[in-house]
Amino acid sequence: MSIVTRDPYTGKVLESFKTDSTEDALNKIRETREAQKEWKKSFDKRIDFFKNVIKPNFEKKTEELASIMTEEMGKPISQSIAEVKKCIKLLDYLIDNARNIYASEEIKTEASKSYLRFDPLGTIMCIEPWNYPAWQVARAAFPAMIAGNGVVLKHASIVTGVSLKLQEMVDSPLFRSLVVDGRTATSLIKHVEGVAFTGSTPVGSGIAAEAGKELKRVVMELGGSDPFIILDSADMKAAAKAAAIGRLQNNGQSCIASKRFLVQENAYEEFKELAEDEFSKVVIGDPKLKETYVGPLSSEEQKRSVEEQIKYLKSRGKVKYLGEGEGNIIPPILAELDENYQEEIFGPVAVLRKFKDKRDAIRIANETPFGLGTSIWGEKNDAETMVGDIEAGMVYINSIVFSDPRLPFGGVKKSGLGRELSKYGSREFTNMKTVWIS
DSSP: OEEEEEOTTTOOEEEEEEOOOHHHHHHHHHHHHHHHHHHTTOHHHHHHHIIIIIHHHHHHTHHHHHHHHHHHHOOOHHHHHHHHHHHHHHHHHHHHHHHHHHSOEEOOSSSSEEEEEEEEOSEEEEEEOSSSTTHHHHHHHHHHHHTTOEEEEEEOGGGHHHHHHHHHHHOSTTEEEOOOOHHHHHHTGGGSSEEEEESOHHHHHHHHHHHHHTTOEEEEEOOOOEEEEEOTTSOHHHHHHHHHHHHHGGGGOOTTSEEEEEEEGGGHHHHHHHHHHHHHHSOBSOTTSTTOSBOOOSOHHHHHHHHHHHHHHHHHSEEEEOSOOOTTOOOOEEEEOSSOOOOOOOSSEEEEEEESSHHHHHHHHHTSSEESEEEEESOHHHHHTTGGGOOSSEEEESSOOOOOTTSOBOOEETTEESOBSHHHHHTTTEEEEEEEEO
8 A cells, every 4th residue: 555645736646655554663673672671771971862862853954844844734935944844943952951851850758768760661653643743743742752662653733744754863763654544553452552633523532442441541622613802901902913813723633723703892893804904914825935925725625624623604604705815725714603513624724703701702602512722802901801711721811822842732622632742741651650758
């Protein structure tokens, strides 16, 4: 069997990759496990490898990796380059902070000495999606590796070239790319010690169930239908500019993209007018051009899925196109709807809805089954009073939701289990071991 990758902008075939057999994949896992036995022994050697091998490779090959990302999944090239640079920022964070993150913690008890150790689990499988094909791998795999684990990567098939380029850049038997389909990857869960998954809630639920049968550690970063709440005390121009970035970056294909724009009724018309203007300004077209901000969706299938959602929105409310599309490109869209809409739209479509007061905004924000991130715009003290009632893993005030190596990333409800990044997420694939010495 083989996997074929295509350029979603031109439609041309990029490359054909031979898939791994189950035995090939198992051999990679065995090789990684064998290398991990030595890798886990020296923390200093792991930090040196990150500093002297992985980081320089990412710095030297930033544009090369970014170009493959853009060709395979359609991300505008300027955003691809920014994504690789964000991976380098994570590497810097881990190199500078790993000793503190994984250091033993002494706890005073009646013992002569008692403390916690953070030991690696073994081999971790990262099952990652196409939309941030470098960053989502990095934020799962690199903390696990520097903690002393080995990693095998099952990447989305449409970014197989990215997967193999990442393997080349990490340049270690501790990081191997598995060129397999989803069914084969699921069958391999029993052979690893943990699973990190980023993707849709239905797929994540199935993988978590399979991992549960084997009692494997899991971190699930799943879907979101994030609310962007605009109070009438907000700076409307700043909110509208941020709305365009938050909804349209990565061609609207992001789990933490702002998707539902909830606007206090007194400010609704002003915000809508400003948002229309901002959405209309973006450059649409060839993702290889640095000025492009909105390029094609990742595939014809992805475009059909979003078009079906737009068709439904047209039947229930007003839909306004703010640009021209071609091929797999869907231009920015504002949709006005006065009812609950729970589906996650993975494309450049902003759904606007009015609310009366903060209590009403919280009710609407929470009526989705998702709970990833929420963005609130308004006078900061007033906005902060809402935080405790928002059902989400992250709340950003006067900012779009984004990931930062220093802060935990993750959601609640159907948006996931566990956390990535920061000292908290970086410890997910460790054995928090209690030691008591009398």
